[in-house]
Amino acid sequence: MLRTFKIEKHHTDIVSKSTLFKALKYLDRKKIETPFLLIDREKVKEKASLIGQNIRNSKVFYAVKANPDIEVIKLADKLGMGFEIASEGELKLLSSIGVKPERIITSNPVKTFKFLKAAASYGLNYFAYDSEEEVNKMAGLLPGCSVYVRLSVPNEGSEWPLNKKFGVEINQAAELLSYAGEKGLRPVGITFHVGSQCTNIYNWNSALDKAKVLWDIAEKKGIKLNLLNIGGGYPIKYTKNVVDVDAIEKNVDRLIREKFQRDVKVFIEPGRAVIGDAGIFVASVIGKTNRGDDNWLHIDVGVFSGLMESIGGITYSYIIEASRQARHKRKWILAGPSCDSFDVIDKNVNLPEPEIGGLMLILSSGAYTISYASKFNGFSIPKTVLI
Numbered sequence: 001m002l003r004t005f006k007i008e009k010h011h012t013d014i015v016s017k018s019t020l021f022k023a024l025k026y027l028d029r030k031k032i033e034t035p036f037l038l039i040d041r042e043k044v045k046e047k048a049s050l051i052g053q054n055i056r057n058s059k060v061f062y063a064v065k066a067n068p069d070i071e072v073i074k075l076a077d078k079l080g081m082g083f084e085i086a087s088e089g090e091l092k093l094l095s096s097i098g099v100k101p102e103r104i105i106t107s108n109p110v111k112t113f114k115f116l117k118a119a120a121s122y123g124l125n126y127f128a129y130d131s132e133e134e135v136n137k138m139a140g141l142l143p144g145c146s147v148y149v150r151l152s153v154p155n156e157g158s159e160w161p162l163n164k165k166f167g168v169e170i171n172q173a174a175e176l177l178s179y180a181g182e183k184g185l186r187p188v189g190i191t192f193h194v195g196s197q198c199t200n201i202y203n204w205n206s207a208l209d210k211a212k213v214l215w216d217i218a219e220k221k222g223i224k225l226n227l228l229n230i231g232g233g234y235p236i237k238y239t240k241n242v243v244d245v246d247a248i249e250k251n252v253d254r255l256i257r258e259k260f261q262r263d264v265k266v267f268i269e270p271g272r273a274v275i276g277d278a279g280i281f282v283a284s285v286i287g288k289t290n291r292g293d294d295n296w297l298h299i300d301v302g303v304f305s306g307l308m309e310s311i312g313g314i315t316y317s318y319i320i321e322a323s324r325q326a327r328h329k330r331k332w333i334l335a336g337p338s339c340d341s342f343d344v345i346d347k348n349v350n351l352p353e354p355e356i357g358g359l360m361l362i363l364s365s366g367a368y369t370i371s372y373a374s375k376f377n378g379f380s381i382p383k384t385v386l387i
């Protein structure tokens with residue numbers, strides 16, 4: 001059976017034609033068991049060769065939390081990326097395929113003892129921190145390791161802000177750099193995160209302005225820094241156009257050249273931008289009805305089994321399989337399969353009426369989906385398939 005889908009012009013602005021074509025070809029197989037996540041290898045490859053291209057003296061570390069599927073990790077490894085991790089579980093994944101410690105960094109400012117011990121025995125060297133207590137922990141387990149302080153920076157215009165938890169202001173950061181030195185660690189640099197899915201290019205300007213002030217204060221204190229870790233945050237397209245990685249990087253590169261010495265090392269930690277737009281979730285329609293004035297559409301993947309970010313600000317684009325009923329578009333509330341009322345993916349989806357059992361494709365869903373999925377209510381964690 002050949003399947004046909006209601007593909008509209010704007011869909012191919014969101015996800016590339018070649019990724020979509022590959023996915024459709026895969027779906028022409030006889031037996032499809034939803035839900036699952038398709039990842040286009042070529043797209044990941046393309047992103048990997050693009051990211052870091054326009055920032056001199058930079059190294060890219062894939063933020064494993066975006067999608068820790070072992071095949072994705074193997075692909076990133078093959079493409080020569082480094083890795084940014086936060087836990088012993090993520091370290092175990094990397095050690096299982098023999099990634100060298102020099103290619104792994106940790107930007108989680110507060111780490112468990114279990115992870116610090118594993119990191120020490122594996123030989124990791126680069127760590128973020130934003131407190132004295134973290135320095136004390138590391139001084140005990142990882143004497144002499146290289147550390148960079150997490151600076152708090154504006155996250156305005158990021159669809160998934162990350163500044164409410166970590167990062168300190170300039171003066172405290174300066175004291176922490178000195179403190180790390182006193183405790184026998186090597187204070188080597190500064191890190192920040194402009195917020196995930198950051199569509200505001202000026203966030204990098206304000207972040208680098210702040211980093212420069214801190215850099216100079218450190219220098220006056222006799223601490224010579226050499227590393228700027230600009231974190232993640234590069235955006236992808238979900239429903240509309242976003243600023244290009246190229247444009248962000250050219251701007252960042254220019255600012256770094258203006259403000260910092262020539263030999264500054266730059267680390268970049270992209271997660272979403274590496275894997276997000278390479279992914280298409282495949283789900284099935286399992287129910288539809290109207291309740292009061294609302295049209296409800298139920299599918300077999302939801303907030304708890306992969307689409308967690310939908311409750312925190314991410315809106316996806318959807319393609320449905322063509323059906324006999326499909327004529328005019330209607331507004332639907334899109335819900336997942338569990339019995340929890342939080343399990344509502346989108347309250348405002350404009351779609352022609354799909355058939356029960358028909359497929360639904362959820363675009364740009366390669367990042368922060370499976371990694372968030374739980375088995376809540378007995379639904380299994382969707383599989384990832386690389387194509």
Ligand SMILES: *Cc1c(COP(=O)(O)O)cnc(C)c1O
Nearest residue numbers: 063107196232233269270271272
């Ligand atoms: C999550 C995270 C990243 C990746 O962020 P993206 O927005 O997915 O690029 C990078 N660095 C740190 C410290 C993170 O916590």
